[in-house]
Amino acid sequence: MDIQVLGTLAVRENGVSIVPTAPKPRQVLALLALHADQVVPVTVLVEELWGSKPPRSARTTLQTYVLQLRELIAEALSHGEDARATPKDVLATVPGGYRLRTREGSVDFREFELRAGAGYRAMDAKDYRGAARRLADALSLWTGPALTDVQGGIRIDMEARRLEEARLSVLDQRIEADLRLGRHRELLPELTVLVNQYRMHESLYGQFMLALHRSGRRGEALDVYQRLRKTLVSELGLEPSAALSRLQRSIRMAHPETPSEAASNTAGRRLLGRTA
Template identity: 75%
Template sequence: MGDTAVDIEVLGALSAREHGISITPTAPKPRQVLALLALHADRVVQVPALIEELWDDEPPRSARTTLQTYVLQLREHIGEALAKAGDDTVTAKDVLVTLPGGYRLDTRGGRVDFREFERQAGAGYRAMDADDFATAARRLREALSLWTGSALADVTAGSRTDLEAKRLEESRLCALDQRIEADLRLGRHRELLSELTVLVNKHRLHESLHGQFMVALHRSGRRGEALSVYQRLRTTLVRELGLEPSAALSRLQRSILVTHPETTAARHPEATGPAVARVG
């Protein structure tokens, strides 16, 4: 990995490096091509998918020829990187491969950040299923640390990359939700308050995060504020979606009204889990 392969980063700004040397173009259209190839690294991306990414449903007559030009520009960057590294064992065409019907960016075992994220998050989810909350919190925190900003933050996304970026962002939010849940299970409610304050303002319709915030506040002796969080969410849901909060969140609200802080999560573990997640 690393110095002898292609390393890819999409969990933030787009970056592709051959032998540690950047091969990321600055021009918007070649960046889009690279972004889609990077999102499917080591797999073939069909020409129609690349054309759709670049021009949506209004491709010019010269679409295929223009796409070939962008591929050549990417290969020039790759070739320059290989030359700087003094590597004559592979060519640019070995890295950005032409195959029947499409192209493949061959990482040769390089680091791909979103796959590392998925691997670490998967380990965290398995630890959650095994009630190993300390391991879950650690692995999910490691997974989330790979993010440096919004997915493909500096790419003008077409329909394909936009869809993939949204999928990655949803995966990020799921991992964050579960990491917070693990921290709550470990009694770290006070440490979570500032983070959850920001998150519920950013994700105004996300019931799971609001439920976690309610639990953290209640356990910290701030019962009134916990109930206010519920009321604000309910007002927003009714006004914007015409929906009442889920049954699980309503049960959590009622439990806060009648129980002591330390018993809320124990009696209603589902209140901060996936059952109440509604993402807006």
Template identity: 75%
Template sequence: MDIDVLGALAVRENGLSITPTAPKPRQVLALLALHADQVVPVSALIEELWAGEPPRSARTTLQTYVLQLRALIATALEHGPDAPARTAKDVLVTLPGGYLLSSGGGTLDVREFDRLAGTGYRAMDAGDFAGAARLLRDALALWSGPAFADVTGGVQLDMETRRLEETRLCALDQRIEADLRLGRHRELLAELTVLASRYRTHENLHGQFMLALHRSGRRGEALDVYQRLRGTLVRELGLEPSVALRRLQRSILMAGPESLAEAGSGPGSGSVADSGGERLVRV
């Protein structure tokens, strides 16, 4: 079974889609697919479907959705190259307290993302910035859009979608950091322009944008980015930028022509954040 959740939901058995079009069975499959090979409690599925106000028939209705999914799985199994070694009940398993979707050793994009990102983080810690950038870029390439982009989510899926988006942002932050360490500041400018506009209060992305601009000889624009971020933070959240970001702004403001030239000289010329997340201001 091949499972994609980092974008549109796609679940395939023997290359055939088993993703239903009806909204509620689709929700059930989405939650089971995200937690493939793990038991998803009935209570979690009911909360997902009815948000704390389940009808009296909730368990029976959930069983109906499971039967609909098993019918799709059975059809896909019948189209295998050989007689099916598994039945639909072997794929979508009923266990005490919940259900389990067995991937049968197939692919799961979120699992591969976690593997690649984790390896990328370890490469960063080891100072292998080229390897980290490559691994994190591969991890991020698995995303084709927001997680569960075509699923109308309930409480559980909305929570999982926010969690997955945070993991994506963490990987993106570290990939940009690795590229900055490699002296790719000019290559990053177009991407960071879009990201700063999309994530208007994300301080680290703005700090990376400031650093990339500064190293590219665009100190005035780097300072403009800080002022726009500060205005947004004060207006929308009632907050001032972090101490570390203010320190970065002062460092850019005070940099002379000679330090500016040195800043753009190549790899290893500075960093936005250290491994503990604290902003640095070497420019």
């Protein structure tokens, strides 16, 4: 079984999709996919589907959704060569819950974590070229916001936020690696989009300021700082961090700090707001 959640939900057995069109069974499959090869308790599935006030028929209805998923799995298994495998082998009932078995298939968010880890290790070793390549490779697995086509409850929303935070951390490090490699001008189009998307993400703003200044656009770099400051003060009543303020002063004095002193120091990342 191959699972993709870094974008739209895709779950395939023998290359055949088993993703239902109905929202609730789709939600069940998404939560099982996020915990592939692990037991997901019935109580967790019920909370995901109905929150803190499930109907009396919640467990029976959940069983119906599981049966619907197994029907899709049965159809997918019929296209394979392993005649012994059954839907219950793939979506197993275990004490207290259910487990979706990948049976050595691929899971994109786990591959993302492996590639990101290799990139972080390259950064630690000061292999910035290798880090930029590996971190970009990790980011290439994303095709959109995690589970963008699934109407999630509390559990799925929490996992989606965790994955997005991981993606932003990798993105931050990939940009820092590119800054260290002197790719300032190449970064400007991407950073222009990112600071408009993440309007209070200080690390991205610091990197944008550095890229602008090192591209000979000092005035624009200072304008970027003032734009962030205005947003933070008006929406949160906060001033920019001390690290970003130091970067602004160093640019104003025409002696910018290095990426490690500035861009990565702003990595006390404020993810306090983003555009819709």
